Amino acid sequence: MEQGTMTFPENEYSSIVNRLNQGKTCYTTRVYKELGIYREGVKYNTPWNQTIxxxxxxxxxxxxxxPFYKELTPAQREEIYRYSEKADKSYELxxxxLIEK
Structure with a gap:
């Protein structure tokens, strides 16, 4: 069962597509209004027409x-902090x- 589309920032498309096409697991961090939207075991379309x-x-x-704190840029850390910890909320990793069609 597919449940809509999972969105990503356009500047992340190529790195995510590369990892997916190599059969690797990918990760995304969600904060604020995106908390609780996505569910384990559910399939989603991507903006570049793959199913995950x-x-x-x-x-x-x-x-x-x-878990990837050291790999996050200072801007990413600040954004996560601003919309989660500073706002007294959690965030999701x-x-x-990829699901092969």
Whole structure:
């Protein structure tokens, strides 16, 4: 069952597509209004016309607990902090992979 489209910033498209096409798991962080939208085990279309499935969703309360904290840019860290920890909310780390059609 597909449930709409999972959105991504356009500047992330090529890196995500490359990882998906290599059979790798990808991750995205969701904050603020995007919390709770996506569900484990559900398939989603991507803006570049591939189908993915969410394989895991983890919730965190502090940016320092982000599993990829060291890989995040300062701007990414600030955005996550501003919309989660500073706003007294959590954030979600979503793992997904490509579904072959």
């Amino acid at each position: 499935v969410v394989i895991q969703i983890q919730q965190f309360n502090k940016i320092a607990d982000h 979503i793992a997904f992979k």
